Every structure is written in C-alpha cells, then in structure tokens.
Amino acid sequence: MRRSSVIFVVLVSFLVANGSTWAQEEKVLMLPPSSLTQWYKPANKRQVWLHNMFKLRRELQAVMEYADLQDRPRMKKWALRLVTHYRKIGEMVPEWEEELEPQWAARLEDAAGNGDFAQAKRAVRKLKRSCKACHREYRAVTAALYRTPDFAKAKVRLSDTGKEHAYRETMRGLSMLVNRIKIAAEDERKQVALDALSSLRERLGDLGESCSRCHEQAQARERILGTYTGKILDALAGSIQADDIKAVGRNLGTAAVVICARCHGVHRTLYDLKKALEPLR
Numbered sequence: 114m115r116r117s118s119v120i121f122v123v124l125v126s127f128l129v130a131n132g133s134t135w136a137q138e139e140k141v142l143m144l145p146p147s148s149l150t151q152w153y154k155p156a157n158k159r160q161v162w163l164h165n166m167f168k169l170r171r172e173l174q175a176v177m178e179y180a181d182l183q184d185r186p187r188m189k190k191w192a193l194r195l196v197t198h199y200r201k202i203g204e205m206v207p208e209w210e211e212e213l214e215p216q217w218a219a220r221l222e223d224a225a226g227n228g229d230f231a232q233a234k235r236a237v238r239k240l241k242r243s244c245k246a247c248h249r250e251y252r253a254v255t256a257a258l259y260r261t262p263d264f265a266k267a268k269v270r271l272s273d274t275g276k277e278h279a280y281r282e283t284m285r286g287l288s289m290l291v292n293r294i295k296i297a298a299e300d301e302r303k304q305v306a307l308d309a310l311s312s313l314r315e316r317l318g319d320l321g322e323s324c325s326r327c328h329e330q331a332q333a334r335e336r337i338l339g340t341y342t343g344k345i346l347d348a349l350a351g352s353i354q355a356d357d358i359k360a361v362g363r364n365l366g367t368a369a370v371v372i373c374a375r376c377h378g379v380h381r382t383l384y385d386l387k388k389a390l391e392p393l394r
C-alpha cells in the first residue's frame with residue numbers, strides 16, 4: 114500500500130517498571146487524504162462519504178441474503194448497486210484507489226449476471242476484507258477529524274456583562290467556581306460558598322444558552338443542564354446552608370459527573386482528539 118498521506122506520530126511516554134528510566138512508545142496513525150474533505154460538511158451540504166458507506170453496508174447484506182434465498186434477479190439488483198458504490202470510493206478519493214479490490218468487484222458483477230450464488234458470496238467476502246482493512250486504519254481518525262463539533266469558535270454570552278467568551282475561558286471559570294465551593298465549604302466560609310454556587314448557576318445558565326447555536330432541539334441542554342441538574346444544585350445549596358460538609362462533597366461530586374463529565378464525554382474528549390490529530394498546516 115502506498116503511504117501517501119501525512120503521517121502523524123503520537124509519542125507516549127511511560128515509566129518503565131523500575132521507575133528510573135523513561136521509555137517512549139510511538140504509534141503511527143495515518144490521516145485520511147485531504148481530498149476526503151469535499152465529501153463532508155461544511156465543504157459539502159451533505160455527508161456524502163458517510164451516506165455512501167451506509168449504502169454499501171446495506172447492499173452487502175442484501176446480496177448475501179438473496180444469495181442464500183437463491184433469488185437471482187434481486188441478488189443482481191443489489192450486487193450492481195454494491196459494485197457502483199464500491200467503485201465510487203476510488204472516484205471520490207483517488208488516493209484510496211489502492212485500498213480497493215477492483216478484481217473482486219468485477220467478479221461479483223459477473224457472478225451476479227450469471228446467477229452464480231457461491232461465487233457471488235465469495236466475492237462479497239473478499240470485498241468485506243477491504244472494508245475492514247480501511248476501517249481499521251482510518252475510520253476512527255476520520256470521524257474525529259470530520260465529524261467532531263468544533264468548539265474553537267463557539268462562544269458563551271455572559272448574562273451579567275453581556276460579553277462573549279470563548280468556551281475554554283468559560284470552562285476555566287466554571288472549574289474555579291466548583292473548586293471555590295469545595296474549599297470555602299470545608300473552611301466554613303459559608304457565604305463565600307453560597308456566592309460561588311450562585312455564580313456557578315448563572316454561568317451554567319449562560320452556557321446552556323450556547324447549546325442552541327448548534328442544537329436545534331432543547332433536549333441536549335435538558336439532558337445536561339436541565340431539571341435534574343437544577344435539583345442537584347438545590348441539594349448542594351441545602352447542604353452548604355446546613356454546614357454538612359460531607360453532603361456538600363457528595364452533591365458537588367454528583368454535579369460534576371452529571372454536568373461536567375457527561376458533557377465532556379460527548380464533546381470535550383473528541384474535540385481534544387480532533388485538535389491533536391489535525392494536520393499542522
């Protein structure tokens with residue numbers, strides 16, 4: 114296989130068992146060719162690449178099912194579609210031509226024409242191997258690069274000042290408030306903890322307003338910054354009022370999981386990964 118794409122090297126440092134030497138492990142990840150960009154939003158109005166992929170999977174299934182049923186016309190219909198969409202991979206991204214098995218696509222075409230069920234199934238299995246090989250190498254990286262929402266330009270408008278802040282800056286503020294609540298509660302500075310909590314609620318409200326810039330429906334916000342979250346923050350306020358430091362810790366922990374960690378699981382980790390993978394241009 115020709116290695117034409119940019120090579121991205123990840124360096125992982127780890128401590129060797131005796132703790133005295135550092136060893137570095139390298140892993141090479143292939144980046145997809147840049148011609149793939151045109152088949153994704155925003156360069157394209159539709160997720161053309163992905164839709165071709167879904168068609169392929171459906172067509173593979175149909176060919177196998179009709180081969181088992183020995184239904185010649187239907188098998189042929191789906192085999193021809195499969196071959197067309199399989200070839201489209203190389204038409205869309207010429208650099209990936211060599212990832213394909215054109216001879217097995219041609220054999221499938223022949224087998225479908227001749228009603229040779231066994232040969233058709235054999236060809237499908239060979240094609241499937243090329244799906245797997247490409248996926249192993251490129252699928253996760255492609256999804257991270259092309260389908261991860263970009264927070265670099267996402268903004269949060271703060272309700273007290275009316276100013277827009279970058280996500281990252283907003284996040285640092287949230288983290289500071291969460292820790293201030295914990296520190297102040299532990300040191301019995303109740304009013305400081307309560308003030309920090311009310312600032313946190315206000316900031317989370319502002320953050321919640323930013324979801325709608327990408328999410329048309331309110332569900333995403335509701336899941337992470339909705340009624341349930343409100344109840345946890347009420348409970349947190351109650352435990353600060355009652356000087357119940359253990360309960361403060363517990364409620365704060367729950368809030369950090371259902372608000373911060375849950376959203377980070379969806380958005381932050383992938384965004385971090387996308388940033389790490391992006392070619393240096």
Ligand code: HEC
Nearest residue numbers: 163166167169170209212243244247248251252255256260
């Ligand atoms: C030359 C590379 C390449 C080949 C060959 C290829 N794919 Fe893909 N496929 C990809 C990439 C890259 C993605 C990730 C796209 C994304 O997530 O945006 C993908 C994603 C998919 C997905 C959607 C992700 C999922 O698992 O839900 C399906 C379905 C799929 N491919 C089916 C197939 C089938 C079936 C074949 C073989 C007939 C095939 N692909 C051959 C590159 C390839």
Ligand code: HEC
Nearest residue numbers: 262263264267320321323324326327333334336337338379
């Ligand atoms: C820059 C655009 C963008 C912003 C801002 C954004 N999201 Fe998303 N979010 C997306 C996209 C696109 C998806 C679907 C694709 C995916 O899973 O990554 C998604 C998926 C999700 C999901 C998982 C699927 C679902 O709908 O339940 C949750 C939960 C979520 N977002 C919560 C939030 C919350 C809460 C906010 C605001 C605090 C937010 N998002 C802000 C783009 C964004």
Ligand code: HEC
Nearest residue numbers: 264280281284285287288291337372373376377380381384
């Ligand atoms: C949209 C859902 C979402 C919610 C809810 C959320 N975060 Fe984040 N967080 C992100 C994203 C996206 C980033 C990456 C921003 C970037 O790197 O530009 C991030 C990054 C961070 C960072 C790293 C900032 C830096 O300096 O790089 C911290 C700290 C953080 N969040 C804390 C929190 C805390 C604490 C909470 C809960 C009170 C929280 N976040 C809730 C999405 C969210």
